[in-house]
Amino acid sequence: MKAQGQLAIETVGLEKAFGDQKAVAGISLSVPRGSVFGFLGPNGSGKTTTIRMMLGLAEATKGQINLLGYEIPKKVAEVLPKVGALVEGPAFYPYMSGRNNLIRMDSADRNSNPQTREQRVDSALERVGLSNAAKKKVHAYSLGMKQRLGLANALLKPRELLILDEPTNGLDPQGTREVRNLIRSLAAEGITIFLSSHLLTEIEQLCSHVAVMRAGEIVAQGSLNELRSNGQTRLMLVVDQVAEAKEVLKAAGISKTETLGQKLVSSVDRELDVAKLNKALVAKNIAVSELRLENPSLEEYFVDLTGEGFEVVR
Amino acid sequence: MFARLFSASLMLSELRVMFTRRRTWAMLAAIAMIPILLATAVYLSADQIAPGEGPPFLDRVTQNGLFTGFTAMLLAMPLFLPLTMSVVSGDTIAGEAGLGTLRYLLIAPVGRARLLVVKYLATLVFALVGTFVLMIAGAIIGAILFPVGPVTLLSGDVIQIPEALGRMAIVALYTTVSMMGMLALGLFISTLTTIPVGAMTGVLVASGVSQILDNLPQLAWLHEWLFTHYWLDFADILRQPIELGSLGANVILQLGYVAVFGALAYGRLASKDILS
Structure with missing residues (x-):
């Protein structure tokens, strides 16, 4: 039954046009099974439209979609039971309790066991921490609680793939943390997670892979490490004897060093053996009060890709 | 095939959603108020009504309380009953789209055809409940305020109370059947928009236009094709034997509307991008 390939989601040349405007302009995504895949882009870059097409809610103008080895939209009814999703925010019947809302949604799935x-x-309610509010009507829920209920809806059954569109939207810092922990624990169970977000920190914290959208196009895609390596790793060093320390660095083959008072900053190879360097410094009787490698900030990289501006791109 | 189009579990869920809403109960209460208001007004002014004045049967109500339901149905048929039907049928898909729950139902996955079938059947259940509420409320208030006895039918025959109650049930069923076409039209209109109020208004306007056209003698050729044409013909149920001619024609007409607008609704929803 599970003879599908290695990719949980694959799109080829996926395009969606509204009139003559291309909301999604031919994107090819490869989401490996078991990955936590970040789908990053500013608001209005076409993320939600892409997700709608993946779930068979909207028809692609061009291109192919394959979800867990099933062709979309042809086999959408067969694959959807294996997919949990949160699309463009949670939506519920406000006059019904959280629990009854979930019962309603589960009844809609003809494959689910009554x-x-x-x-x-x-x-599912317990998993998202809503057990105590289960009997409250949804109109009395805060945005954060609705968001959790939306996640519970995605978790009504064992899933192979979760497609989560901005899952921490509207949550307070504590709620955000809990949802992120929940996503981590789901990923640890081997569920592939496709996480759309406009928050870089969220993607950096959670994801193994990422694709960056800008104005309907993918401008970067790959594992987080691959994308990180596009930037420069930096060594941060705080010592008592700056000049001596510089000598040691030079001996270790690190020549480009900036000095800021007691602090040294140098561009280094990301594989640099910090322990060995520390040993060499201590051997020269240099007191090291800080020594660390700083990975290149993805933020700088992404701002390069998606633009700094506050302006809506289109 | 049947399982693809219907599920008892989803049907129950749909009815639960419908009957959890206060709006549904408010509409049923309002429907029940029609015979109650009517009977009370007649009771308080009984000596002022000349026979034959006011709506048909009105003068009979004072003689036999069992006529209250029939009279109330005649009053409710042109506007009030269609109004509640347009609210329920206009809300079917547009209401879900407006809330955003439509996208979650579809990715559950509910199946678009199955959703339409269940939504339609639920509106039919509402129509059935509504018409029975009206008849039952009519019988109860009639029995409280007026004498109750064997009913003299329009054909002059007299039937006993149990049979009269049976006829009331048949009228409620007939009225439900009369609503089938309009409910199907409402289902279709509801697939066209994400704003439920828009769909509701559309259905109500359609029923108004249909009734107006039905009253223009110049358009006589069109009359038998209008979904409102046989709405008031339930009077035929009050004859002995029941006159089946127009009842049969009504059933066929209503089924025709269900087929046409059911197909249009499916065509629309199946090909629609759900962007709400």
């Missing part, structure tokens, strides 16, 4: 329904709903 015998286990209540139990699955309760465990």
Whole structure:
């Protein structure tokens, strides 16, 4: 049954045009199974439209989509039970309780077992920390609680793939942390997670892979490490004897060094053996109060890619 | 095939959603108020009504409380009943789209055809409940305020109370059937928009236009094709034997509307991008 390839999601030349405007302009995504894949881009860059096409909600103008080895939209009914999703924010019946909302959504799925329904709903509610608010009507929920309920809806069944569109939107810092931990634990279970976000820090914290969207196009894609290596790793060093320390660095083959008082900053290879360097410094009787490697900031890289501006691109 | 188009579990869920809403209960309460207001008004002014004045049957209500339901149905048929039907049917898809729950139902996945079938059947259940509420409220208030006895039918025959109650049930069923076409039209209009109020208004306007056209003698050729044409013909149920001619024609007409607008609704929803 699981004879599908290594990719959880694959799109080829995917395009969506509204009139003559291309919301998605021919993107090719490769989301490896088991990855936490960040889908990063500013608001309005075409992320949600892409997700809608993946889930069969909107029809692609051009291109192909393959979800867990199933062709979309042809086989969408077969693959959707294996996919949990949060699309453009949660949506519920405000006059019904959180629990009844989930029961309703589960009843809509003709593949789901009515015998286990209540139990699955309760465990999904527990997983997102909503057990105590389960009987409250949704109109009394805060945005954060609705967001959690949306996640619970995605977790009503064991899934192979979760497509989460801005899952921490509207959450307070504590809620954000909890949701991120939840995503980590889901990923640890081997579920592939496709996470769309406009928050770089979120992607950096959670994801193994990333694709960057800008104005309907993918401007970068790959593992986080691959993208990081596009930037320069820096060595930060704080010592008591700056001149001596510089000598040691030179001996270790690090020549480009800037000095800021007691602090030395140099561009280094990302594989640099820090322990060995520390040993060499100490051997010269240099007191080291700080020594660390700073990975290149993805932020700088992404700002380069997506532009700094506050302006809506289109 | 049947399983693809219907599921008891989803149907129950749909009815639960519908009957959790206060709006549904408010509309049913309002429907029940029609015979209650009517009977109360007649009761308070009984001696002032000349026979034959006011809506048909009105003068009979004072003689036999069982007529309250029939009279109230005649009053509710042109506007109030269609109004509640347009609210329920206009809300079917547009309401879900407006809330955003439509996208979650579709990725559940519910199946677009199955969603339409279940939504339509739920509106039909509402119509059935609504018409029965009206008849039952009519019977109860009639029995409280007026004498109740064997009913003299339009054909002059007299039927006993149990049979009269049976006829009331048949009228409620007939009225439900009469609503089938309009409910299907509402389902279709509801797939066209994400604003439920827009869809509701559209359905109500359609029923108004249809009734106006039905009253223009110049358009006589069109009349038998209008979904409102047979709405008031339930009076035929009050004859002995029940006159089946227009009832049969109504059933066929309504089924025709269901087929046409059901197909249009499916065509629309199946090909629609859900962007709400």
